[in-house]
Amino acid sequence: MKRILQSKILWATALLLSLGIAGCNIFNPTESINIKDSDAEALTYEGYKHIRSNEYSEAEHYFSKAIAADSNYSQAWFGLMKAKLNRMLNSTQETNVFSLLAYVNASRESKVPFSGMSDQVAAQLQETIDSVNVIANAFIARDKAGKTDSVITYKTFSEGYMVLQMMKTMLVLRKTTQGMNGCSLNKNDENSCDMASVLNNIKNEPAEAVEAFDAVFKTCEESPESMTKMFDSYLQGFGDLKEESQKKAVSSMCGALAQETEDAKDDEDQQTKTLNIIIGQFGYSDILDDDGDGCVDEELYDGEDNDGDGEIDEDVSDKSNEIEYDNDLILKNVTAGKTAISDLRVIKKAGPNEKYMTVDIDMNGVTVANDPSNNQKELGREWKFVYPEYKNRVAAGDHRLVFAAGLVFNPQGRPFEEFIAYKRAVAKDTHYPPTYDLEFRKNYIGGCWANYNEERFMQWFAGRN
Structure with a gap:
């Protein structure tokens, strides 16, 4: 069974799902809290009184004083995040929660992220997210280091934090569309740009995109509930797992992607590779040779070296190719706590989707579509493993596809x-x-x-x- 998310913008659907569970979280300004009337507690209590009166600037003042009095006081940090977010979001009618929901919903039907949003609103939203992230990231660092009272923890507001990071990724994608031929930010305009172009265009300035995705995946790893509903529509076989196994699967997959983004932060080449992996999983690969080996989209995103060049998943093919995963083995790996990509992407067999029927991966002049004999021999060159059985691939340490068996990389034997x-x-x-x-x-x-x-x-x- 193969289920693929149909929304034109995956993040838009994920945002709508996440906002549904974030209403009682960081986005809700009226949540009550019981605080004793002394020192940092008293200051925090005053802050929440002002939040309930929609006096967010005054609330920020009291929460900041509370943190200055006792930096371990988690309720003050949480209140400061809520006050800052609601003050900045409600500064204009176009950036409140309800208007943002409208923009997100419009993005699901458009080819452009945050369709219809003006540059001014986008800038305001970006400033809001960045400002709240400064507070949130400082608190998260303290929380992980055990420097808070743990009454409120990162997990308390992780769903709301996830929503902010998803919005940040959509702003990055929106920025990508500017200057692209045929792209329009007016949702009523006809345009010829497509999500594949938008996603692949972020590789022109990859650092910002990697940073945005990194925050999403790290939050998802620690709070998998925030992405479980999306994964149910996104990963084949996911719905067959029990609830606890689903959480483990989501956390493991996000953790593997978070490791990719973390490793890529200071390496431009690694950033491009990481974005190829992410884009390929959305089903929007560019059908180009991205890694310079002359082969086109030859890596399958299974955490293995499919072409024998010594690199892993640096030039990945489209997620919607006819790839069958070994869900039983993946479930065993998840249960055992294994988190490597190769443990979560165990492939039984692979084949081309319709658009890859005409792609000549190894550029030998033969594709599935133009094979004159129309037999499985040539098809197998590009879409079958040298060792069909996964256990034999592991035993031999050879995860190449058949086309790669005759390739020679680095023929001069340089370092x-x-x-x-x-x-x-x-x-x-x-x-x-x-x-x-x-x-x-x-x-x-x-x-x-x-x-x-x-x-x-x-x-x-x-x-x-």
Whole structure:
């Protein structure tokens, strides 16, 4: 069974689901709290009195004084977050919770994130999120270090915090659409831009996108309930798991993605790789060679090296390809507490979806669609494993697809770091005439470049500029 989320913008649907459980959380300004009338407690009590009267600036004043009096006092931190958020959100009619819900809902039907939102409103929302995050992140760090009284913890407001981070990702995607041909921020305008282009375009400035996704995945890892409903629509076989196993599965998957984003923060090449993984899981891969090995979307996002180049999941294919996972084994891994991508993405078999039928992964001139014999032999080159059985792949330490069995990477035997540096340089060499010609690519990188002739080499540049 294969279930794929149909919304044009995954985050928009996730936001609506999350807002449904966040109403009694950080977004709710009227929640009562019982505080003793002394010192930081008294100041916090005064803060909540002002919140209930919608006097958010005054509330911020008292909460800040309470934190100054006792920085361990968690109710004051929570109150300050609530006051700051509600003051800034309610500063205009266009950025209150109800109007944001309307923008989110419109995004589900549009090709542009936060469709219809003006630049002024977007800037106000960004400033609000950044301001609340300063407080929230400081509190989270203290909470994890055991420097609060633990009456209120990160988990208390994690759903609301998740909503803020999702909104941040949508603002990043919205920013991406600006300047893209055919994209319009007016929800009533016809436009030709699509979500695949929007998502893949964030790789032009990856650091901001990685930071936004990192906050989402880390929150999801620690509070999987905030994403469980979305995963039910997103992951095949998820609905067959028991509730506790679902939470473990969500936490493990988000944890694996959080590790990817954490590792990518200070490495531009790693950022692009991480975004490829995330984008591929949304089903919006770009069907290009993103890693410079001449092979097109050859990695399957299974935490394994599918092409034999020594790297893992650096150029992933579309999530909606006909990939069948071993749900029984994945469940066993989840139950055992295993959290690696390779434990959560155990593939039984793989095959192309409709749009990949015409993709020549290894550029040898044969695709599934144009195979004159129309048999499984050539299909198997690009979509079957050298070792069909997963246990045999593990035993042999070989997770390559058949097309890769004959490839030779780094034919000159240079140090691996030097080989990767050439590979990265080639990946960025997308303008014709290129800096690195075909012969250079064959000699210094090898891989699928060995299958290219000049005609196919010209095709490699198509659609990139």
